[in-house]
Amino acid sequence: MNIKLSTPPGAVRPAGREWLESWDPENPDTWDHHLAWRTLWISTFTLTLCFASWFLASAIAPKLTNLGFDLTTGQLYWLTAMPGVAGGLMRLVWMVLPPMMGTRKMVALTTVLLLIPVVGWGVQVQDPTTPFWMLLSLSFLSGIGGGAFSGFMPSTSYFFPRRKQGTALGLQAGIGNFGVSLVQLATPWIIGFSMIGFLGGSQPMAGAPGKPAQEVWYQNAAYIYVPFIVVGAVLAWTMLRSVPITANIRQQFDIFRNPDTWWMTLLYVMTFGTFAGLSGQFGLLMKNLYGAGNPDIVQGAGAAAKLLIAGYSIPDPVTFVFLGxxxxxxxxxxxxxxxxxxxxxRWTLVSGIGIIASIGYTLTALQPDTSSAEALDAGFYRFLWGMLAIFLFSGIGNASTFKQMPMIFERRQAGGVIGWTAAIAAFGPFFFGFGLTIMSPTVFYLIGLAFAVLCVGVTWTRYARPGAPKPS
Structure with a gap:
């Protein structure tokens, strides 16, 4: 996108005003690295909260039936899939906002909007009679946090020279992605005491078969983020500035005439789409394969359930799900x-090959062997390690693809391509959730394996081989 340089490079308006008069990050003599890094850290803090809000449903949904909600397995999958649909659709909106709104307004107002789904979840999880459509609506609104990514990342790219964009965007996206682990790790801990109990009472939550129910404050899983959201919004409004970019919506959409836009979309679906999809479904998949959701392992219901496999300790998904x-x-x-x-x-190539190998390994554990406790335990740990390997290689690919895009595309287009590819890959939770409701995990993973093979071929042919058309 064209960057205005109407005054000498590096000159800025007084600190109290929003828009920079000019900005040229490629000029090391005038680049204000303090402003660039301040922008990165504040927007990364708020992006982490966005991811926590986006994946709040994936942390809450696996335990809703334990709280007395009358929901089917399919409905639970939809609750964790809907934020992916919403996040993908909203990213198509957020990708065009940076030039129109500027970094300051976009980051601050987006952060405020997170209060809608977060407070909504805090209220509704306290009432087991809440209708499914209301819970599904909250899952959709959680997509606001997912949509933010396609605005925050291009906006941050304006502040850094190309030689540093791999590091800057990798730090922002990577630390922001920690919001997924944060919400899944914090939820089982924060619900255990009444730290903010004045916002609601406790509820009995049924435990694993044969274990007593426990008193929980499930609303804490959402309310804990409210003060941080407020702080993030205030920091964004008071400390961020905006780079003037000249690009209307029509100009931003000329990226679709470039074939590399479509190739990089495929690669980012392989990497971030896999990361987001597995993050949303990991807990339910573990529960349904090796936990209390597998009827071949557990017989009956509630406290009267009996283990069919004597000596097998049913894993609690919340103990492991944050690891991925x-x-x-x-x-x-x-x-x-x-x-x-x-x-x-070359790192995208490593990522794709690693994903292929990891999926192949995980496939051996998608049909649990219930012949003995030892066989179940062995299968569970194959499943766990295979899933963690997929997460590892998808994370490597998330970093490498975001390095490729600023190198492949001119600056005017790079931000739009980052936003677009992020928007499509954000449908990952939906693709995974929908796929696992209509086909077996084995078939779904085989499709994923074939897709990864295709992406490795694209990477090698277009970008990584000697003499590639677009080395990056």
Whole structure:
């Protein structure tokens, strides 16, 4: 996108005003790195809250039936899939906002909007009679947090020179992705005491078969983020500035005439689409394969349930589910500087090959062997390690693809391509949730394996091989 330079490079308006008079991050003599890094850290803090809000349903849904909600397995999958639909649709809106609204207004107002789904979940989880359509609406509104990514990332890219964009965008996206682990790790802990109990009373939550119910304050899972959201919005409004970009909506959409837009969309679906999809479905998938959702393992219902496999300890998904997003987010942060040093395409190739191998390994554990407790335990840990490997390689690919895009596209287009690819990949939770409701996990993973093979072929042919048309 064209950057205005109407005054000498580096000159800015007084600190109290929003818009920079001019901005040229490629000029090291005038680039204000303090402003750039301040923008990165504040928008990354708020983006982390966006991801926590976006995946709140994935942390809450697996335990709703334990709280007395009358929901089917299919309805639970839809609750965790709907934020993906909404996030993808909203990213198509947020991707065009940075040039129109500027960084300051966009980040501050988006952060305020997070209060709608977060407070809504806090209120409704206290009432087991809440109708399914209301819960589904809250899942849709959680997509606001997902939509933010396609605005925040292009906006941040305006502040950094190309040589640093791999690191900057990797840090922002990677740390932001930690919001997924944050919400899944914090939920089982924060609901256990009445730290903010004045906002609602406790509820009995049924435990694993044979274990007593426990008193929980499930509303805490949502309310805990409210003060941080308020702080983030205030910081964004008071400390951020905006880069003047000249690009209307029609100009931004000329990216669709570039074939690399479509190739990079495929690659980002393989990487972030996998990360987001598995993050949303990991807990339910574990519960239905190796937990209390598998009728071959558990017989009966509630406290009267009896284990068919004597000696098998049914895993609680909340104990493990945060690990996947944590591994993926950490990989994105740690590998981002490496993509700046060695280039993105070769790491995308590593990512794709690793995803193929990890899916192949996980496929061996998608049909639990219920012949003995030992066989079940072995299968569970194969499933767990296979899933963590998929998260690892998808995280590497998340970093490398975001290094590739600023190198492949001119600056005017790079922000739009980042927003577009992020929008499509955000449908990951929906694709995974919908797919797992209409087909077996084995068939779904085989389709994913074939897609990853296709993406590796695209990466090698277009970007990574010697003499590639677009080395990046």
């Amino acid at each position: 997003p944590l591994v993926g987010a950490a990989a994105r942060v740690l590998f981002s500087p490496l993509t700046d040093r060695f280039g993105g395409a």
